[in-house]
Amino acid sequence: MRVLICPDKFAGTLSAPDVAAAVAEAWHDEKPQDEIVTRPLSDGGPGFVEVLAAALPGRAVPVETVDPLGRPAAGEVLVVGDTAYVESAQACGLHLLAKTERDPRAATSFGLGILIAHAVESGARTVVVGLGGSATNDGGAGMLAALGAAPVDGSGYALPYGGAALVAVAGLGGEPRLRDVTLVAATDVDNPLTGLHGASNVYGPQKGATREDIMLLDSALERWAGVLEKLPTCPPGVAGLAGAGAAGGLGAAILALGGRCESGIDMVNRLIGLDAAFDAADLVITGEGSFDFQSLRGKVVAGVAAAAAERGVPCLVVAGQVSAGRREASAAGVTESWSLTEHFGSEEEAMARPADGLREIAKRLASQWSR
Template identity: 50%
Template sequence: MRVLIAPDKFAGTLTAVEAAEAIAAGWRRQAPGDDLDLAPMADGGPGFVDVLHAALGGELAAVTVSGPHGSPVPAVVLRVGETAYVESAQAVGLHLVDGDPETASSRGVGELILAAVTGGARTVVVGLGGSGTNDGGAGVLAALGASSDGVLDGGPAALASVLQVDLSAARACLSGVALVAASDVDNPLTGLFGATKTFGPQKGIGEERIAEVDGWLEAFATATDRRTSLEKGAGAAGGIGYALLALGASRRPGIDFVTDAVSLAERARRADLVVTGEGAFDFSSRAGKVPYGVAGVASEALRPCIALAGQVLVGSREMRALGIESAYSLVELVGEERALGAPADALAQLAERVARTWSR
């Protein structure tokens, strides 16, 4: 039997590469004769550049940029021909926020883009996802030369005093460069489904602070480009998507870049079964996440797709709406403590059990 293994990262525990290897190790214990094809995936969040580098080759340039609170952090620019790929999580990822999230700035992502442009890239693809910032991308704009009557790179709290924003210098900096926002979510910048309300709590913004922080972003959008703030993907990465769109970026789901890069459609047609996975499989997976993208490719290839996840938070009806035949939970099998403490071993054990059902 031919099995295509195409998981995302299991956030906080396993990279996509590690997850794919763990699934394969467990599967082989139960079905050693199966032909396993490993295709680690990413949706624009952590691991985006690594997965693309493994698939496309190219050159990695090491750079140092500003972290969410100004400390220098290492990052890389992947250059493939005249196209550069950067990952916002490397500069301002959730794991880098070590202070008040209301003062965390996205400036480092703008510095990454600037490094790519300075290096000669004519197209810059920015992977969005896993950000610890919620400043509407104001820091990105500041790094690229935007000016204002207030402070743009002091996090969302600093935006309360911003009444005017001039993007002309930032747009001039990107003259002749095609900017692409590789977004994993469809949320607008503000409102009930905006960046702050939807993702603020996971970044440390208290529920009692949501309304005020969202109001700061509303005011910032009014001072900058209100119409763009309503577009799909403007709320990606705490509003970095908004900054890119305001600078003329086109938008494409990050999963599409990786799907094309690893030739997933062709590999799915050669498989009998497709296995995907992520840390938490829930209905938000429909918004540009890896399992939904992989399931779509499997469906077009007329192949069944199953998911292995840390937690499964959807019922069978929602699961099938996402294109997944069955989903299996690590926590249900081994408990939360072991799932977090020994994730690779636990995932291998889950894969071994699943192979009893699905392998011939």
């Protein structure tokens, strides 16, 4: 039997390659005659560079950057030919902050600008930026500051970092230094920058924003959009464009710099040759930390399940937690779903021993599904 294992990360516990390895190891132990192919996945969020580095013939260049609060953080630029790949979560990720530190009013995307600047200096002609899992809500203002175009107030003074300061933004204090590099945002978020479905309203609460914060941040981003539109490369009405709200508005900044948005999961699938692996598979296993209603709306699991359904191949989901409705999951192409929390009987045990749980569930699945 040919088994394709292509999970996303389990946020806070295991990377996508670690998840794939645990499932593959246990399946092989149970059914050594089966052919197992692993293709760890990412939709542009945490793990994007790691997944691509495992599949592409490039070189990973370590870069010292900063986290959303300006503290030192480790990042890297993956250089493949004349294309460089960077990951916003390495500098802007929510996972870099303790829950008590989350504050989208002050969090900055400056660290991502450092990564992009290094990618530009590497000689790349195209820089692909994976967007997702951010703690920021500054519309990419910090990123632009690191690239030489800091937001300024009406008197020309540079503003403090963070989304809240943009209520006073009046312009940019310089030109972005990109050397004609093309920017591409890899994301499967199609939210606009502002409004009811914008970055602040939809994603602000998980980043620590109160109702009052959300109103302030949305107003600040609306003002920021007016500044971005003064850039000669910015498309009109950037605040309302699909993907502008990705990663706290980083999508809007990339669009304003003449970049474009592409589906992160589609890009990863293309780069790692996932379609060919799907065509050869008899069974597909995917998963993520929390399999919920959002998983069925554009995330990795939804893309994998749809691809399996197109080929008439069963798709099993293994997740830390499962709250997606069975009927909805089935309609999306999911055959069965398994939860580590249910397997262990507690969320604490599932978080503490995710690899053990994955191996135990995988052995059970192998005995049930292998011919």
